[in-house]
Amino acid sequence: IDMILRLIGRSAPAPSTLKKMPKVLRLPARATVKLEDTWDLAPLCASDAQWESEFKKLDKQIAGYEKFRGKLGDGAKKLAACLKFDSELDRAGERLGVYAHLKVTEDQANSAYQRMMGRYRSVASKAGLTREEAFDVVQETVIAIARQVKKGQYDPRAGSFKAWLL
Numbered sequence: 394i395d396m397i398l399r400l401i402g403r404s405a406p407a408p409s410t411l412k413k414m415p416k417v418l419r420l421p422a423r424a425t426v427k428l429e430d431t432w433d434l435a436p437l438c439a440s441d442a443q444w445e446s447e448f449k450k451l452d453k454q455i456a457g458y459e460k461f462r463g464k465l466g467d468g469a470k471k472l473a474a475c476l477k478f479d480s481e482l483d484r485a486g487e488r489l490g491v492y493a494h495l496k497v498t499e500d501q502a503n504s505a506y507q508r509m510m511g512r513y514r515s516v517a518s519k520a521g522l523t524r525e526e527a528f529d530v531v532q533e534t535v536i537a538i539a540r541q542v543k544k545g546q547y548d549p550r551a552g553s554f555k556a557w558l559l
Contacts, residue, residue: 423500431499437492444492444509451485452516465533466540489513 438444461475493513496506 423503432495434492434495437488437495441496441505441509444489447485448489448512448516451482451489452519454482454485455516455519457482463533466536486513486517490517 438447457478461471461478465472465475490513493506493510497503497510500506
């Protein structure tokens with residue numbers, strides 16, 4: 394630093410004029426934190442082993458979307474089943490993702506939880522659609538429903554359009 398100060402034509406301040414640096418505080422190691430001062434993650438997953446089991450199920454369930462491809466216009470029951478499947482998968486994924494995220498934030502240095510979060514993100518991206526794919530699905534669904542309505546399968550006297558969809 395002295396060399397830089399000399400190059401720009403200044404001198405270092407006298408040591409007596411320097412302010413003392415505040416003491417650096419460090420977070421306690423996770424193992425030393427009292428249990429009552431930590432998150433209770435049991436409502437999400439009772440243990441890492443349960444998370445692993447649920448994660449494997451979620452990963453396998455993603456393929457279940459295929460059974461709905463091209464069939465959402467087959468009627469209200471098919472569409473309702475798809476929406477139910479999607480909602481259940483979304484809830485399970487959200488629970489697993491929050492658990493993994495909170496575990497990582499407990500201890501940033503714990504590589505096991507970093508891996509857990511990475512695996513969750515990988516599976517979550519596998520379940521998601523690109524923007525273009527999402528537009529295609531919506532378009533495909535609307536067209537299929539319109540065809541069913543055109544065929545006369547929707548009867549307004551039977552109830553609302555929403556009720557027909559569900």
